[in-house]
Structures are given as structure tokens and as C-alpha cells.
Amino acid sequence: MQQFDLTIRHGLVASDEAVFEADVGIVGDRIVEVARGLPAGRRDIDATGRYVLPGGIDTHCHVEQRSGMGIMGADDWYSASVAAAYGGTTMIVPFAAQHRGHSLKQVADDYAALAAAKSVIDYSYHLIVSETDRQTLQEDLVEQIRRGITSFKVYMTYDQLKIDDYQMLDVLALAARERALVMVHAENNDVIRWVSQKLLESGRTAPKYHATSHVALAESEATNRVIQLSKLFDVPVLIVHVSAQDALATIGAAQRMGAQVYGETCPHYLLLTEDAMDLPGVEGAKYCCSPPLRDANAQEALWTALKDGVLQTVSSDHAPYRFDESGKLPHGDATTFKQMANGMPGLETRLPLLFSEGVNKGRMTLPEFVALSATNHARMYGIAPRKGLVTVGADADIAVWDPRHEVVLTASGLHDRVGYTPYEGTKVTGWPRTVISAGRVIVDDGRFDAQPGSGRFIPRSTPLPFQNERALSASSRFFRGLAEGASSEAHATFGYTDRKNQN
Numbered sequence: 329m330q331q332f333d334l335t336i337r338h339g340l341v342a343s344d345e346a347v348f349e350a351d352v353g354i355v356g357d358r359i360v361e362v363a364r365g366l367p368a369g370r371r372d373i374d375a376t377g378r379y380v381l382p383g384g385i386d387t388h389c390h391v392e393q394r395s396g397m398g399i400m401g402a403d404d405w406y407s408a409s410v411a412a413a414y415g416g417t418t419m420i421v422p423f424a425a426q427h428r429g430h431s432l433k434q435v436a437d438d439y440a441a442l443a444a445a446k447s448v449i450d451y452s453y454h455l456i457v458s459e460t461d462r463q464t465l466q467e468d469l470v471e472q473i474r475r476g477i478t479s480f481k482v483y484m485t486y487d488q489l490k491i492d493d494y495q496m497l498d499v500l501a502l503a504a505r506e507r508a509l510v511m512v513h514a515e516n517n518d519v520i521r522w523v524s525q526k527l528l529e530s531g532r533t534a535p536k537y538h539a540t541s542h543v544a545l546a547e548s549e550a551t552n553r554v555i556q557l558s559k560l561f562d563v564p565v566l567i568v569h570v571s572a573q574d575a576l577a578t579i580g581a582a583q584r585m586g587a588q589v590y591g592e593t594c595p596h597y598l599l600l601t602e603d604a605m606d607l608p609g610v611e612g613a614k615y616c617c618s619p620p621l622r623d624a625n626a627q628e629a630l631w632t633a634l635k636d637g638v639l640q641t642v643s644s645d646h647a648p649y650r651f652d653e654s655g656k657l658p659h660g661d662a663t664t665f666k667q668m669a670n671g672m673p674g675l676e677t678r679l680p681l682l683f684s685e686g687v688n689k690g691r692m693t694l695p696e697f698v699a700l701s702a703t704n705h706a707r708m709y710g711i712a713p714r715k716g717l718v719t720v721g722a723d724a725d726i727a728v729w730d731p732r733h734e735v736v737l738t739a740s741g742l743h744d745r746v747g748y749t750p751y752e753g754t755k756v757t758g759w760p761r762t763v764i765s766a767g768r769v770i771v772d773d774g775r776f777d778a779q780p781g782s783g784r785f786i787p788r789s790t791p792l793p794f795q796n797e798r799a800l801s802a803s804s805r806f807f808r809g810l811a812e813g814a815s816s817e818a819h820a821t822f823g824y825t826d827r828k829n830q831n
């Protein structure tokens with residue numbers, strides 16, 4: 329019988345479909361057996377009374393990245409990956425962000441070097457694309473996609489990052505050709521700009537006006553617009569950080585009509601409301617994110633959308649801005665809602681909150697938790713089958729959860745460098761007590777053991793939405809061809825002629 333380097337025995341293993349009693353045998357960085365009655369390995373973990381789950385994958389977090397406003401987050405690849413690991417996450421996929429005028433290739437190369445030097449867990453990254461010139465799209469982006477960076481984010485808002493509809497069409501056509509997943513920050517820039525300007529002119533500067541300016545219809549309008557644009561090429565899009573009912577309804581309706589649209593939400597939209605921003609002074613800035621927190625009805629709709637499959641992933645959108653002049657408050661107490669860095673920390677708390685509020689409160693099953701925290705991320709972003717399930721052949725990325733362990737969340741008890749948590753004093757039930765990354769036990773009952781740079785870059789393959797080949801309509805073949813500058817004869821072979829397209 330095979331000698332294992334590591335075994336996890338007597339626990340309940342869960343996949344995205346089932347929960348079953350099994351032991352897990354690991355050799356090197358891989359899972360080599362999942363079966364009952366395995367002998368103890370060189371190291372043996374007793375998982376009696378515990379859940380043995382795939383390590384979480386966080387496909388939306390901001391690490392060592394400058395925001396559109398130019399504000400640097402407090403976490404680097406080391407602190408972010410340590411915090412992620414403590415919270416049961418064994419792979420992160422943050423963003424290499426292109427700011428205007430910068431070379432996408434240079435941005436990606438610089439970011440790769442930072443990650444390689446510091447991450448303690450496996451990683452990849454997406455790109456943020458803010459330029460749509462030929463070099464960016466046809467050269468640099470294509471090169472990155474081919475080396476395994478198969479997703480990128482674009483913004484429909486923020487003057488410094490946003491692309492317009494014309495640019496969006498270039499991006500979507502490129503994504504269709506290269507089979508890369510476009511992640512969209514969908515909010516209508518002009519609605520936000522107009523409302524913000526009027527609020528500021530009338531002296532309404534407090535944090536709570538952030539929510540007023542990012543009104544829900546700005547989100548649903550942009551969500552609808554990018555879905556419609558994606559239909560020109562029949563290309564998948566994923567709407568990140570969905571916060572409100574209208575946007576959800578738009579996504580659900582488009583899915584029912586056959587559009588390839590996917591969605592993500594985050595714990596803060598499920599658990600906090602905009603009331604948190606209405607605190608004395610600028611305290612509410614801690615809860616300022618975009619899109620903003622909404623209300624209890626939105627929360628209910630989001631929980632339902634996770635159950636119904638309208639949304640596929642729950643990510644942290646960890647945005648590590650400190651509550652001081654380096655982050656949230658560039659002008660101290662005089663900072664207006666328009667000047668505050670957008671976003672809140674959440675890498676370490678993402679899974680404990682989802683487990684406690686989701687599984688333990690009966691809002692989702694354990695397999696649903698596994699899907700939303702790991703398996704769906706792996707599939708959507710081309711990391712499956714290597715990661716996202718406790719299964720033979722997969723990387724040994726595993727979190728052993730004690731479903732009854734209680735923790736009161738405090739900033740000082742967490743491992744990021746943000747200095748505050750939006751969940752200060754919140755009690756969660758259920759915690760990942762042992763965390764294994766590629767066969768290494770890196771968190772063991774509060775003790776951490778991994779060196780900076782020990783995480784590995786994971787090249788990603790084609791995202792799942794592109795693997796479900798489906799026949800393209802004549803129209804989308806025509807417009808895909810048009811994007812490539814195909815001749816009118818070629819168009820005719822697509823079965824959709826120039827004449828048909830004249831109106």
C-alpha cells in the first residue's frame with residue numbers, strides 16, 4: 329500500500345455535490361487517494377467532527393495594487409496571502425492594474441515579480457485593462473492570455489479607468505476570439521457623476537452620500553448595457569460585485585433568454601446595509617465600497633440568487649485601505665464621500681462569514697458553500713480540475729473546518745494590514761483550523777508556517793463558459809468577423825451579408 333506524506337482522516341469531505349465520510353491521502357503536492365480506511369501517513373491529521381473542504385479560491389481581491397484614484401492598498405502579496413490562508417483560502421487571484429498610459433506588458437511583468445517573491449499560497453492574477461489601443465489589446469493582452477492569464481476586468485465608471493461603449497466592443501470582440509473572460513464593473517459613470525456633483529454643490533459631503541450617488545439604477549443600467557453589447561458577439565461576461573435587486577433581475581432575465589452572463593457577489597453585500605455608512609463624522613467611510621451597500625431587500629435577493637444559480641461566486645473584493653490619510657481619509661476629517669478610497673477588507677473573513685451566516689444559519693448547504701467558495705471559481709476562471717475540489721489528482725489545497733468553533737472578529741485578531749474590520753465584534757461559528765497549501769500544512773490551530781515566495785503561479789486554462797461550445801448565430805459570426813476586418817466575401821460565408829446588415 330502507498331505511503332502517504334500526509335493524511336487527513338475521520339472527517340467529512342464535501343464537494344460541490346455531496347458530503348461523504350472519507351480519508352484523504354496526499355503525496356507531495358497532490359491528493360492521491362480519497363477513500364475510507366486509509367492508513368496514517370507520515371503526518372496524520374485527525375479530522376473527527378470536522379469538514380474537509382477544498383481550500384477557498386478568492387477570484388476578486390485587490391493586493392499591492394493602486395486604485396483608480398492612485399491610492400495604494402496596505403496589503404502586499406505576503407500579508408494578503410497570509411490573511412487569506414488564515415481564513416481558509418488557498419489561492420488568490422487579484423489584479424495587475426493598467427493605469428492609462430502604461431504598458432500592459434510592463435504592468436503584468438512587474439506584478440508577476442511581486443507575487444513570485446512574496447505569496448505564501450498559489451496564485452494567479454487578472455488584468456485590469458484601461459487602454460484599448462492596438463498594442464494593449466492585440467499584442468500585450470493576447471500574450472498574457474496565452475500565458476495563462478485568461479481573464480481581465482474593465483470598468484464602466486471611474487474617470488481614470490473607464491472605457492466607453494465603443495471600447496467595450498473592441499474588448500468583447502477580442503475576448504470572444506481569445507476565449508478570455510471579461511469581468512465588468514458595471515455602473516453608469518454619468519449618473520454617478522451628475523448626482524455626486526449636485527450633492528457636493530448642496531453641501532452634502534458625508535460618507536452616506538456615497539450610496540446616494542451610486543444609486544441602484546446606475547448599476548442596473550450599466551449591467552443591462554454591457555449584457556446587450558456582449559450579445560453582439562455572443563461572448564460570455566461576468567458582472568462582478570453585484571449588489572442590488574435591479575441588477576440581479578437584469579442578469580437573471582438575460583440568462584433566461586440565453587445570454588452568457590455570470591455574476592459574483594461579496595459578503596458585505598449579503599451582510600451589511602447602507603445604514604452602516606450613516607455614522608458620526610467620517611466613520612462611515614469604513615463601509616464605503618462600489619457599488620455601495622444596499623438594504624435588507626437587496627440582501628435577501630442576493631442570498632436567493634446564490635441558491636438559484638443566478639450568481640456563481642462569492643469573492644471578498646478585499647480592498648485594503650486603511651482608515652487614515654493613506655487610504656480612506658486623504659483629507660482627514662474633511663474628506664468628502666467623493667474622495668474616499670472605495671472598498672473594504674475581507675480576505676480572511678470571506679469564508680468564515682459565508683460559512684457562519686450561510687451554512688450554519690441554513691441559508692445554503694455545505695455543497696453550495698463549496699461551490700460558491702471554491703469549485704465555481706476554479707471552473708469559471710480556468711483553474712479546474714487542478715483546484716476547487718478534494719479529489720484524486722487535484723492539488724492538495726484543503727481547509728479542515730471545525731463547524732462549531734466560535735470566533736469574535738476583531739481587527740487585531742486578523743492578519744491583514746488594514747487596521748479595521750467592518751465586522752468588529754461579530755461572532756462567527758465555524759472556522760478553518762487547519763489549512764493545507766499544495767500538501768504543506770501552513771496554518772495549524774493558529775500557528776503559521778510558510779515562507780514568502782513559497783506559493784506558485786498557476787497558469788489558467790480556458791474559462792468554463794468558453795468550454796461549453798455552442799453554435800453561434802449568423803449575426804454574432806458576422807460581427808466577430810467584422811471585428812477581424814474580414815472581407816465581405818468572408819462575411820457572406822458566415823451566412824450574414826453586408827446587405828442584411830445595412831439598417
Ligand code: DUC
Binds near residue numbers: 390569618
Ligand atoms: N471596484 C472594485 O472591484 N473594488 C473596489 C472598488 C471598486 O470600485
Ligand code: ZN
Binds near residue numbers: 513568569618
Ligand atoms: Zn469594481
Ligand code: ZN
Binds near residue numbers: 388389390645646
Ligand atoms: Zn474589486
